[in-house]
Amino acid sequence: MSAVHDLRVEYLQSPIGIGTRTPRFSWIADHAQDAYELVVTAGDRVVWHTGVVESAESSLIDYAGERLASNTAYRCRVRSRAGDAWTDWVTSAFDTGLLDADDWVASWVEPAQQDAVVERWSIVDWIRGLGPQTPPEERLRPPQLLRQQFVVREELVRARLYATARGVYSAFVNGRPADDQVLAPGSDSYEHRISVQCYDVTAALVEGENVLGVALADGWWAGRLGLTGSSAQFGTRTSAIWQLHLEYVDRTTEVTASGADVRSTTGPWAYADLFVGEHYDRRAVPTAWDRAGFDDGEWMPVAEVGRDHDVLRSFIGEPIRRVLKRAAVEVVETPEGAIVDFGQVIAGRVRRGPRDQLRGRPRARLRLHRRRAAVLARALGVSRNRVRVSGDNHRIQSLTAIDTGAPAAYSH
Structure with a gap:
C-alpha cells in the first residue's frame, strides 16, 4: 500500500x-x-x-x-x-514563536562584569606571529551565572521558554538543561538580528517554587573571532533576555520575564573563550545554584539595559548539538603529558574517563589544549601532514594531568 x-x-x-x-x-x-x-x-x-x-x-x-x-x-x-x-x-x-516585537515584555539583563578587553590583530600581525604577550587569566574574564525564581500553579499543561543572549548561553530549569543544544544562540549579525531559541520546558517544571538558571559567556559577541583572534567585535558586555510562557488547563496564561529580580555571580570559570579555550574549576560550582531553596543572598543584582526587541528573530534551522561520541584512536605519553589523537578533525569537547579516577582528589587538575601542528608532529613522530588543526576544529589534543593517578581513556 x-x-x-x-x-x-x-x-x-x-x-x-x-x-x-x-x-x-x-x-x-x-x-x-x-x-x-x-x-x-x-x-x-x-x-x-x-x-x-x-x-x-x-x-x-x-x-x-x-x-x-x-x-x-x-x-x-x-x-x-x-x-x-x-x-x-x-x-x-x-x-509558533513570538512573532511580533510587541509579544516581548522582558528586559535585557546585564550581570555585574568588567568590560571585555578589546584586542585587534591584523593578518600581518598573525603572519609575523605577533599577538598577546600576557596569559589568558590576565586578559580574559569569567562567564556569569544568572538565576530567577518563579512560582508555577497547579494544572500546568504547556510551558515554552524563549531566550537569547548577547554572548553564548546555556539555560537550565530546576537543575536540568533546557535542551541538548550548545553555544546558543550561535553566530549572528547582531546589529540586524539576534536569534531566539524556543524550549519546551513543561516536563521540567513543578507546582510551587521553580528556578531558571542561565550560564552566560562572551561567545561571538565579545570573544575572540577569526583568523587573528581579535576580540569584542560587537560589544564589550554580555547580556541576556528571556520569557517563559505558562499555560494552564483552564486556559489562563502567565509570563515570567527577565528583569530586575534576576541575580548573578561569577561561576566556576576563570575564563571561557571560543578562540582561547576555557579554565574551569569544578570545585567552584555553587551546589544546586539552579534549583529552588538555594540562597542567592550574596549574589549581585543585574542591570536592566533596555528593551530592544526589534532585533529578536526566531532561530532558523538545526542548532549546534552533540551528535556523536568518538574514542581516541591513539594516546602517546610524553614528558609534557598525553598527546591524544582522535583520528579525524572534530569540533567538540574532550572527556577523560572514568570519572571516579578524579573523584575525591581535591588537587586533581587537567590542562587540555591544542598545540601547533609542527610541535604535535614531532611529539608523535609523524609527518606534519598527518596533523590537521584548523580553528576550533581539531584532530589532536595535548593533555597534561597533575595528581590524577591511574591512566585514563579519552573520548570526544
Missing part, C-alpha cells in the same frame, strides 16, 4: 518556536503522487484545509489559511493520492 511519511514544517520535524506566519510543508510520498490534501488545526478548530489539490508537488507548500497566532500549538496532517487510492493520513505538529 502506498504511504506518506516525514511530514515537515519549515524543513524540520515537529518544530517549536517557528518565526513565520506562512510556514511551508513538505513530505515524502513513496509513490507517484497526483493529488494531496493538507489540514492544519489549532485545538479542535481547522485553520486551513486545502481541499483536494491536483498536484504532484510535495515540497515547500505555502500555508494559506487563517492568520497564525504567536506562541500557539498547531497540528497538521496530510494524505496523498495515486490514481484512485488515497494513503492514510500522516500527522505532525508545530508551535
Whole structure:
C-alpha cells in the first residue's frame, strides 16, 4: 500500500518556536503522487484545509489559511493520492514563536562584569606571529551565572521558554538543561538580528517554587573571532533576555520575564573563550545554584539595559548539538603529558574517563589544549601532514594531568 511519511514544517520535524506566519510543508510520498490534501488545526478548530489539490508537488507548500497566532500549538496532517487510492493520513505538529516585537515584555539583563578587553590583530600581525604577550587569566574574564525564581500553579499543561543572549548561553530549569543544544544562540549579525531559541520546558517544571538558571559567556559577541583572534567585535558586555510562557488547563496564561529580580555571580570559570579555550574549576560550582531553596543572598543584582526587541528573530534551522561520541584512536605519553589523537578533525569537547579516577582528589587538575601542528608532529613522530588543526576544529589534543593517578581513556 502506498504511504506518506516525514511530514515537515519549515524543513524540520515537529518544530517549536517557528518565526513565520506562512510556514511551508513538505513530505515524502513513496509513490507517484497526483493529488494531496493538507489540514492544519489549532485545538479542535481547522485553520486551513486545502481541499483536494491536483498536484504532484510535495515540497515547500505555502500555508494559506487563517492568520497564525504567536506562541500557539498547531497540528497538521496530510494524505496523498495515486490514481484512485488515497494513503492514510500522516500527522505532525508545530508551535509558533513570538512573532511580533510587541509579544516581548522582558528586559535585557546585564550581570555585574568588567568590560571585555578589546584586542585587534591584523593578518600581518598573525603572519609575523605577533599577538598577546600576557596569559589568558590576565586578559580574559569569567562567564556569569544568572538565576530567577518563579512560582508555577497547579494544572500546568504547556510551558515554552524563549531566550537569547548577547554572548553564548546555556539555560537550565530546576537543575536540568533546557535542551541538548550548545553555544546558543550561535553566530549572528547582531546589529540586524539576534536569534531566539524556543524550549519546551513543561516536563521540567513543578507546582510551587521553580528556578531558571542561565550560564552566560562572551561567545561571538565579545570573544575572540577569526583568523587573528581579535576580540569584542560587537560589544564589550554580555547580556541576556528571556520569557517563559505558562499555560494552564483552564486556559489562563502567565509570563515570567527577565528583569530586575534576576541575580548573578561569577561561576566556576576563570575564563571561557571560543578562540582561547576555557579554565574551569569544578570545585567552584555553587551546589544546586539552579534549583529552588538555594540562597542567592550574596549574589549581585543585574542591570536592566533596555528593551530592544526589534532585533529578536526566531532561530532558523538545526542548532549546534552533540551528535556523536568518538574514542581516541591513539594516546602517546610524553614528558609534557598525553598527546591524544582522535583520528579525524572534530569540533567538540574532550572527556577523560572514568570519572571516579578524579573523584575525591581535591588537587586533581587537567590542562587540555591544542598545540601547533609542527610541535604535535614531532611529539608523535609523524609527518606534519598527518596533523590537521584548523580553528576550533581539531584532530589532536595535548593533555597534561597533575595528581590524577591511574591512566585514563579519552573520548570526544
